[in-house]
Amino acid sequence: MQGFRPSFRAVVLIIALLWVVVVTLYGLLKPISNGCVMTYMYPTYIPISTAKAVLSAKYGLYLYHEGWRNIDFKEHLKSLKGVPVLFIPGNGGSYKQVRSLAAExxxxxxxxxxxxxxxxxxxxxxxxxxxxxxxxxxxxxxxxNRLDWFSVDLEGEHSAMDGRILEEHTEYVVYAIHRILDQYKESHDAREREGAAITASLPKSVILIGHSMGGFVARAATVHPHLRKSTVETILTLSSPHQSPPVALQPSLGHYYESINQEWRQGYDVQTAQTGEYVSSPKLSHVVIVSISGGYNDYQ
Structure with a gap:
């Protein structure tokens, strides 16, 4: 009888441990209710011609069109007169990820x-x-106003692993912003030559939407020295790591993060003269940035 008690206690302990394991696994593996509604898309990606350069030969810029009918790319570009939005994919992402946002x-x-x-x-x-x-x-x-959705093709490169790649993505996004605004000017001039009624004014800025590392690229492009003044005034980031890289495998990645975040901190400083007199508002006072974090279903 004395040997039975330890065995009974051991069995009870094992059963209790198994119960804890089962409950824990159920909590981790049970399906999470998804309140999203299915998005149906009929995408067409219109390539935007770019000047011959090292980065433009490597990457690409596209305009999204929603609809199942075939369209004339040249005529569609000529009719551009909405609000330009540029989608920037994240680490290993595709320019085609813009389709759900653009379709909705x-x-x-x-x-x-x-x-x-x-x-x-x-x-x-x-x-x-x-x-x-x-x-x-x-x-x-x-x-x-209609939103005209553009997207950059960054070749699915892993920008979260290499600071050099992150810098190249930033430089191309700056180029893409300028190219988008130039395209609106070209479309406006083409309609004017044909005698079409010109009602809408030319856009002066591009809304940036970045997913994951694309959100950090959007911030980096905003403080890039070659970016035209006031061409970015609104940034929306989706599940973007802003403070530090998720996997700092190379020192260049951490250094680039530090330099960009330092630029942003300085961008909110009031500009004063050496005497302390007020000179101008902070350089980034015109920029609105909204950061949306990921949820349970965001695994990237």
Whole structure:
């Protein structure tokens, strides 16, 4: 009987441990409910001609078009008059990742604003810090401007592993921003030569949207010395590591991160003379940046 008690205790302990393991595994492996709605896309990627250079020969720039019908690329480019948005993929990413954002954007432009119920569900309650009534919002029947989605093809390179690659991506994004704005000027001039009515003004800036390392590239491009003044005023980053590289395998990666973050810190300093007198506002005072972190379903 005395030998039975230790054996019984051991069995109880093993059963308890197995129960803990099973509960833990269930919590880790159980399916997570996904509140997203399936996005259906009919993508066409229109190549944007670029000048012959080292980086432009290696990388590429595309304009996204949503629709199943065949289109004339030249005529479509000639009709550009929306708000330019540039998507920057992340580590090992593809320029085709722009399709879900661009497709939903086009669908929203064609179909108008969402119903009030959506905004009511997404809005903060008074207990959560909200202080406005969503019913007071006046939603338009249709958005005033279409978003023209561009995307850079960075060859799926692993920018999270090498600082040199990250710098090359930054330089090409700066070039792509200039090329996009130049394309609007070319399209405007082409319509003017044909006698078409010119109503929209030329865009002066490009909205940047970067996923993962692409978000850091967007920030790096904004403080690049060759970027034209005020050509970037809005940045949206998705699951982007801003403070430090996720895997600092090379010193060049950490050094590049430090230099860019230092530029951003200095960009918010008020410009003063040696006497301490006010000279101008911070260099980045015109830039709005929104960083959205990843969720349970974001594994990149």
């Amino acid at each position: 954007s086009e669908r929203a432009y064609q179909g108008g604003a969402l119903e009030h119920t959506f905004y009511r569900e997404a809005y903060l309650t008074s207990e959560e810090g909200g202080n406005a009534d969503v019913n007071d919002f006046q939603l338009p029947n249709q958005y005033a």
